[in-house]
Amino acid sequence: LGSVIAYFTSAKFLLYLGHALSTWGDRMWHFAVSVFLVELYGNSLLLTAVYGLVVAGSVLLLGALIGDWVDKNSRLKVAQTSLVVQNSSVILCGVILMIIFLFKTQLLTLYHGWLLTLCYILVITIANIANLASTATAITIQRDWIVVVAGEDRSKLADMNATIRRIDQLTNILAPMAVGQIMTFGSPMIGCGFISGWNLMSMCVEYLLLWKVYQKTPTLARKSAKVEASELKQLNVKKESDTKPAEGVQLIIEKDVTGFEPQQEKEVGCTARIAEPFITFRDGWVAYYNQPVFLAGMGLAFLYMTVLGFDCITTGYAYTQGLSGSVLSLLMGASAVTGIMGTVAFTWLRRKCGLIRTGLISGVAQFACLILCAISVFMPGSPMDLTVSPFADISARLFENEPLPTIASPEPEMIFATGMPNLLNGSVVPGNSDPEMSPEPVPLISVSLLFAGVIAARVGLWSFDLTVTQLLQENVIESERGIINGVQNSMNYLLDLLHFIMVILAPNPEAFGLLVLISVSFVAMGHIMYFRFAQKSLGKQLFVCHTPDPKAAPDSSPPGNTSTV
Numbered sequence: 001l002g003s004v005i006a007y008f009t010s011a012k013f014l015l016y017l018g019h020a021l022s023t024w025g026d027r028m029w030h031f032a033v034s035v036f037l038v039e040l041y042g043n044s045l046l047l048t049a050v051y052g053l054v055v056a057g058s059v060l061l062l063g064a065l066i067g068d069w070v071d072k073n074s075r076l077k078v079a080q081t082s083l084v085v086q087n088s089s090v091i092l093c094g095v096i097l098m099i100i101f102l103f104k105t106q107l108l109t110l111y112h113g114w115l116l117t118l119c120y121i122l123v124i125t126i127a128n129i130a131n132l133a134s135t136a137t138a139i140t141i142q143r144d145w146i147v148v149v150a151g152e153d154r155s156k157l158a159d160m161n162a163t164i165r166r167i168d169q170l171t172n173i174l175a176p177m178a179v180g181q182i183m184t185f186g187s188p189m190i191g192c193g194f195i196s197g198w199n200l201m202s203m204c205v206e207y208l209l210l211w212k213v214y215q216k217t218p219t220l221a222r223k224s225a226k227v228e229a230s231e232l233k234q235l236n237v238k239k240e241s242d243t244k245p246a247e248g249v250q251l252i253i254e255k256d257v258t259g260f261e262p263q264q265e266k267e268v269g270c271t272a273r274i275a276e277p278f279i280t281f282r283d284g285w286v287a288y289y290n291q292p293v294f295l296a297g298m299g300l301a302f303l304y305m306t307v308l309g310f311d312c313i314t315t316g317y318a319y320t321q322g323l324s325g326s327v328l329s330l331l332m333g334a335s336a337v338t339g340i341m342g343t344v345a346f347t348w349l350r351r352k353c354g355l356i357r358t359g360l361i362s363g364v365a366q367f368a369c370l371i372l373c374a375i376s377v378f379m380p381g382s383p384m385d386l387t388v389s390p391f392a393d394i395s396a397r398l399f400e401n402e403p404l405p406t407i408a409s410p411e412p413e414m415i416f417a418t419g420m421p422n423l424l425n426g427s428v429v430p431g432n433s434d435p436e437m438s439p440e441p442v443p444l445i446s447v448s449l450l451f452a453g454v455i456a457a458r459v460g461l462w463s464f465d466l467t468v469t470q471l472l473q474e475n476v477i478e479s480e481r482g483i484i485n486g487v488q489n490s491m492n493y494l495l496d497l498l499h500f501i502m503v504i505l506a507p508n509p510e511a512f513g514l515l516v517l518i519s520v521s522f523v524a525m526g527h528i529m530y531f532r533f534a535q536k537s538l539g540k541q542l543f544v545c546h547t548p549d550p551k552a553a554p555d556s557s558p559p560g561n562t563s564t565v
Helices: 001-007 011-040 045-071 075-150 154-183 188-216 229-236 243-249 270-289 294-302 312-320 325-353 355-376 391-397 411-417 444-475 478-505 509-541
Strands: 221-226 255-257
Touching: 001 011, 011 045, 011 075, 011 154, 011 188, 045 075, 045 221, 045 270, 045 478, 075 229, 075 444, 154 188, 154 325, 154 444, 188 391, 221 478, 270 294, 270 478, 294 444, 294 478, 294 509, 312 444, 312 509, 325 355, 325 444, 355 444, 355 509, 444 478, 444 509, 478 509
Parallel strands: none
Antiparallel strands: 221 255
16 A cells, blocks of 8 residues: 555656646647637638648747757746646637637627637637647656656656656547537537636646656756857767767756856847847757767658648548548547557567667558558559649639638537548538438448558557657757757657648649658658668667666667667
8 A cells, every 4th residue: 555655646656647637638729729710710721721830830940949948947947837838828718719709790890800810810829829838848848857757767767758658649539539529519619618727727736746746856956057059069060979978968067956047148239139049940950960869850750741640631531431430539549549559569679679679660560550551542442543633623723713612511529529520622521411412432441451551550650759759868968858859849840741731732532642652651761760870879789689778778879889789
């Protein structure tokens, strides 16, 4: 009994609990805001597309600056500030959306509708601020606090990373289902009120949990000093591939949290102040390039350039192939199960083969499963037709002055089961079409192979994701964890943005097969980059599996240093 009580009061469990509350609120909000924007703008995807573009562009441009802010301030200040900003923004957004839902008719008549447009801009702006604060929270908790709480025990770090991912997988499915039911049986306005109330309660509890974790882990009060910009520039002149991360950390003086007193401000001109963010942005990206795990991070980013996931794009394609909302919900549940299996596989493989080899095995497993997706493109039932120009739909509307499509209003339970109505070509959801107008049944061989590959690949995907995450945690020096992980987030968003642009350019179902082949190619390129990183790190012993020391984990040394293998 004593050991059980000790576990439930430990810093590790309190960190899990805080992350679960934070992630649950995040998933509810990200799911609901897209549906709210579709509902408000007459079942058009315009506001949702603008929101997605603003969010991706903001993290892409500001990721390095957010990370730099994380590095320059004490851990508790960063965690508490980002928590309050994130939750307050969501609460404010929820209140504004409730006002819009209540008085939309009146707002349309005021100032020729410009006041309503201003409200839309305000919602998207505040929601974007919430996402940026969420990014800061993820960097400081998942990339820094967790490393400090785990201490020198890398096996404990691996277990904590895996547990965090399992929490993510469960909340990805359960949170949208919960808020979807509230919105379905209540109303969007009730959904707004529930999310605002949840975030208010969650913010208070998370704030307390953060303070408890901070008190139980004294080392969180000590943080390496941030390297000045001039020093960072000197470090970026060439790669320090022959220096272990541990040696780099020893060169930096540890300071107590009280040591983060503002330095005596140097008199700088207005031009220098304006240029400072741009210099930080440049130095952050250069520092990222010079990291020993650069190729591993790039390999992970390339996996974001894909339509082979359970996002709105693949969901829309599934509808055009005749799958119902209930079937898709079951498939999403199966993907969560295989994702959790991937976290279990990661911890087992790391103990047996070491961290870097785990990434290799995971990559091979993911790519092998995605071969099924590539095969599905050429199977009966696939709508792929290379004789149809991928840009035919866009050119027709541009040059023939056809109106842009609007999304037919699907049944509420279909929206809330999947998060988004049919996005491809503006076609009507199969379940809502007139039976007399329904097309002939589409053979399910192609779509079955596609989703079988996507679901099975989640095992390798999440195991690989955990591998790269831990490589970044172990190999990036403490004083640069924020800025390097900020740039990593920017890279992820850049490739994610490119995949949406790819879909916008080729939105027809006939072109989806081509998008699948491009996605598989990018996944292959990502794993080739990781293979190159592993080859540099392990040399001739790349394929020699061994059982590493759980605390030393020698195979995670930087590229060029193979003496410890």
